[in-house]
Amino acid sequence: MLISPEAKSLVMDSVTGRFEAGGSRITRRVNAKIKCKKCSHEIPRSSKFCPNCGEKQLQISEVITENTVLENITLTPDSSLVTFATLRDLERTTSAKDVVGGSGTSNPSVSVSSALPTLRMAGIEDVMLIQDFPLTTAAIGFSRLRSGPPAWLNSFPATKTTGTKIPVYTNCITSEAWMVKLCGRQIIRWLQSNSLLSEDYLKDTNFSSEEEATIWLVHRLSSETKSDDDRLLYEWIYSLLHSYSHLTLQLLGINSGLDASSLGEMLLTEALSYIIYAGESDIGGLSATFNQGLGLVADDIPDFARVCKFDPSCQKDDSGVCVGCLYTSRGCVNFNNDLSRSFLYGGQIMQNELKQNIK
Numbered sequence: 001m002l003i004s005p006e007a008k009s010l011v012m013d014s015v016t017g018r019f020e021a022g023g024s025r026i027t028r029r030v031n032a033k034i035k036c037k038k039c040s041h042e043i044p045r046s047s048k049f050c051p052n053c054g055e056k057q058l059q060i061s062e063v064i065t066e067n068t069v070l071e072n073i074t075l076t077p078d079s080s081l082v083t084f085a086t087l088r089d090l091e092r093t094t095s096a097k098d099v100v101g102g103s104g105t106s107n108p109s110v111s112v113s114s115a116l117p118t119l120r121m122a123g124i125e126d127v128m129l130i131q132d133f134p135l136t137t138a139a140i141g142f143s144r145l146r147s148g149p150p151a152w153l154n155s156f157p158a159t160k161t162t163g164t165k166i167p168v169y170t171n172c173i174t175s176e177a178w179m180v181k182l183c184g185r186q187i188i189r190w191l192q193s194n195s196l197l198s199e200d201y202l203k204d205t206n207f208s209s210e211e212e213a214t215i216w217l218v219h220r221l222s223s224e225t226k227s228d229d230d231r232l233l234y235e236w237i238y239s240l241l242h243s244y245s246h247l248t249l250q251l252l253g254i255n256s257g258l259d260a261s262s263l264g265e266m267l268l269t270e271a272l273s274y275i276i277y278a279g280e281s282d283i284g285g286l287s288a289t290f291n292q293g294l295g296l297v298a299d300d301i302p303d304f305a306r307v308c309k310f311d312p313s314c315q316k317d318d319s320g321v322c323v324g325c326l327y328t329s330r331g332c333v334n335f336n337n338d339l340s341r342s343f344l345y346g347g348q349i350m351q352n353e354l355k356q357n358i359k
């Protein structure tokens with residue numbers, strides 16, 4: 001595998017926010033003319049096909065992957081870090097951090113500017129609005145022929161055109177999404193103050209900059225040869241992100257005019273981030289909330305799910321998560337497992353069959 005220092009830095013620069021979101025900056029950086037591998041015709045790097053001979057060309061995620069080695073990390077096109085960098089780079093992606101820092105492409109709205117300090121206090125480093133979130137839904141079959149049991153998954157019948165292959169029907173659309181990145185330094189402080197990992201593992205982690213903290217975490221989360229502590233770190237951060245994700249999903253359900261059950265989530269653990277996307281019912285609710293209601297969402301985070309209507313039983317018997325608070329009826333990537341209000345507000349949780357108190 002080739003080690004290209006420039007390509008290696010692209011992904012990390014994106015995750016640490018060293019250059020602005022949106023505007024296809026990565027695409028343009030690698031957009032220097034290349035030669036078609038078949039006919040040697042000179043074409044832009046972003047071309048999907050050669051206009052001269054029709055040969056398929058490598059895409060941006062493949063370009064990043066082809067050249068990237070992050071120490072002992074091998075990146076694949078579907079890895080969280082590449083997904084993060086690719087989505088952050090899309091032409092119409094806006095970052096709240098850029099807007100407030102004055103380097104964003106759009107005019108700073110009052111809502112976005114005032115929201116960032118509140119978000120930071122809640123442990124959120126940045127919120128990005130992805131206006132062209134690529135979404136593919138696939139129907140792989142149907143579960144029943146009549147109303148009663150039995151119900152199992154039946155594939156669609158093969159057609160003349162598919163031959164013996166089983167058809168899968170897909171619908172590719174672009175929708176809107178929020179990509180939220182948590183603050184690396186605050187994650188480390190949370191791990192330290194709750195003694196969730198050994199002192200030895202967390203020694204030398206009092207980083208003075210957010211960038212250093214993010215790099216430290218990203219390397220441990222993406223390492224191919226994970227130690228037991230690395231794996232534990234991954235589990236804690238996964239559950240933390242998942243709890244934040246459900247909280248955000250419910251807040252967007254209230255503030256965006258979209259029903260919470262029409263929203264979906266995606267966790268990018270290695271990039272300390274999660275995504276909430278609008279399904280096919282996209283009506284511009286997520287961009288309107290980003291531009292005009294980010295402050296409202298930020299204000300609600302500290303207390304929104306602090307109390308559940310089924311408390312104290314939810315907190316005592318259900319590890320701080322139930323249908324009355326963080327569960328979602330649809331769209332969860334992990335069937336409502338590995339999340340708890342205790343990760344957000346403190347309390348008791350069950351982790352690896354052990355009861356643990358979190359501050």
Ligand SMILES: [Zn+2]
Nearest residue numbers: 308314322325
């Ligand atoms: Zn509850």
Ligand SMILES: [Zn+2]
Nearest residue numbers: 332333334336
């Ligand atoms: Zn979920």
